[in-house]
Amino acid sequence: MTRSTPPAWLESFQARFSRVLRAPLDRSGGALRDRRDDYSSEACADVAAGEPALERARLAVYNRQYWFRLLDALQRELPLTHRLLGSWAFNGHALGFLEQRAPAQRDLATAADGFAAFLEARAAGEGAAARALAQAARIDEAFRSVLRAAEPPPFVPTAEALAQLESARLVRSPAVRFIEEDRPLLELRAAPYEGERPLPLPPALPAPRSWVLCSTAESYRLVPLEPAQARFFELLAAHTVGHALSLLERTQASEPALAGHVQRWLAEGMRLNLWSGISR
Amino acid sequence: MNDLPKPSRVLLSAALSGLLSGAACDSSSSSPAAEAHGDGGAPRITASRLEPDMTLERFTADCDAQRGMVELHAHCGGVNTCQGFSYDDATHALTEHTCRGLNTCSGYSCVVPDES
Numbered sequence: 001m002t003r004s005t006p007p008a009w010l011e012s013f014q015a016r017f018s019r020v021l022r023a024p025l026d027r028s029g030g031a032l033r034d035r036r037d038d039y040s041s042e043a044c045a046d047v048a049a050g051e052p053a054l055e056r057a058r059l060a061v062y063n064r065q066y067w068f069r070l071l072d073a074l075q076r077e078l079p080l081t082h083r084l085l086g087s088w089a090f091n092g093h094a095l096g097f098l099e100q101r102a103p104a105q106r107d108l109a110t111a112a113d114g115f116a117a118f119l120e121a122r123a124a125g126e127g128a129a130a131r132a133l134a135q136a137a138r139i140d141e142a143f144r145s146v147l148r149a150a151e152p153p154p155f156v157p158t159a160e161a162l163a164q165l166e167s168a169r170l171v172r173s174p175a176v177r178f179i180e181e182d183r184p185l186l187e188l189r190a191a192p193y194e195g196e197r198p199l200p201l202p203p204a205l206p207a208p209r210s211w212v213l214c215s216t217a218e219s220y221r222l223v224p225l226e227p228a229q230a231r232f233f234e235l236l237a238a239h240t241v242g243h244a245l246s247l248l249e250r251t252q253a254s255e256p257a258l259a260g261h262v263q264r265w266l267a268e269g270m271r272l273n274l275w276s277g278i279s280r
Numbered sequence: 281m282n283d284l285p286k287p288s289r290v291l292l293s294a295a296l297s298g299l300l301s302g303a304a305c306d307s308s309s310s311s312p313a314a315e316a317h318g319d320g321g322a323p324r325i326t327a328s329r330l331e332p333d334m335t336l337e338r339f340t341a342d343c344d345a346q347r348g349m350v351e352l353h354a355h356c357g358g359v360n361t362c363q364g365f366s367y368d369d370a371t372h373a374l375t376e377h378t379c380r381g382l383n384t385c386s387g388y389s390c391v392v393p394d395e396s
Binding site for chain 2: 157162165166219221222223224241242245246248249258259260262263264265266267268269270271
């Protein structure tokens with residue numbers, strides 16, 4: 001099927017209306033306000049209102065709804081970051097991001113693609129609160145990735161693959177992400193929240209906590225990892241199995257039960273479908 | 281990185297063993313616990329009791345004592361990975377079961393691997 005070229009008048013109308021929709025909102029007065037006075041007179045003339053002020057008011061309805069719907073979508077996609085920042089600050093970041101990268105997909109959730117990286121870049125190296133913000137954005141992005149990933153079939157290693165294990169890599173499943181937190185952010189993510197004010201930044205944990213987040217058929221599963229186990233899984237993500245084991249032996253040489261730990265950690269990883277295969 | 285020494289044979293064998301022992305746990309396969317129950321290996325809840333004072337810390341300690349692995353469930357039942365025991369934080373029911381997918385609702389589970 002071929003699509004005919006739209007008439008020039010329609011393209012022109014859509015361009016004018018699109019500019020109205022995407023006109024950035026004004027945050028300077030402590031509230032999000034449209035800039036209706038900046039709408040082009042040509043766009044206003046498209047509205048059959050008969051009265052200039054009413055034309056702009058009608059266009060402003062669409063302009064505000066465009067932004068509010070997007071802000072709502074981003075708040076839903078990054079609920080932890082929203083709780084940590086509160087609505088006003090979150091929306092400020094979101095508007096900055098959306099002005100740089102207007103969504104172009106039908107799926108509204110994809111409007112948040114790249115927002116976590118945008119927040120991490122903004123938060124780089126600016127104290128404890130900024131570090132928490134970057135960590136929160138990474139956690140929200142981990143949930144987004146896992147919940148949208150298709151769970152691969154269970155990995156059943158073949159004898160041939162296992163014979164080459166030392167020089168092979170375990171391929172992480174797309175439905176799995178590792179999470180590290182310096183503060184109890186996962187609890188904060190699940191906390192009731194009605195929006196507006198930021199939730200207090202929880203105090204730092206005595207030691208960082210590591211988790212693995214896996215998708216399931218209906219939801220997701222969070223499994224805490226021992227620090228050494230988390231370190232081992234990081235090594236496996238970056239190196240061949242042989243190199244990862246060598247590095248582990250070098251750093252954990254004084255651990256007498258290391259072999260037992262490795263066996264248990266890998267067995268647990270297999271039960272959780274952490275890996276989708278082996279690559280050379 | 282290529283100058284790294286090879287891992288010890290003990291550690292490599294442990295890795296192989298871990299990958300193999302963890303490879304099979306699904307609801308269609310019978311577990312030793314289910315077999316021992318004499319029901320032909322059908323997945324089932326084998327015990328249930330109320331534990332209104334259960335906490336995640338106590339559950340984790342009980343799970344560690346059995347060399348198990350704790351899982352947190354955000355939503356309702358049917359999502360535990362494998363045999364073990366599960367705590368339903370809405371009804372306070374602690375259940376023991378033989379297979380995956382047998383936790384009752386939100387809360388946490390302890391996966392207790394076979395001794396092999």
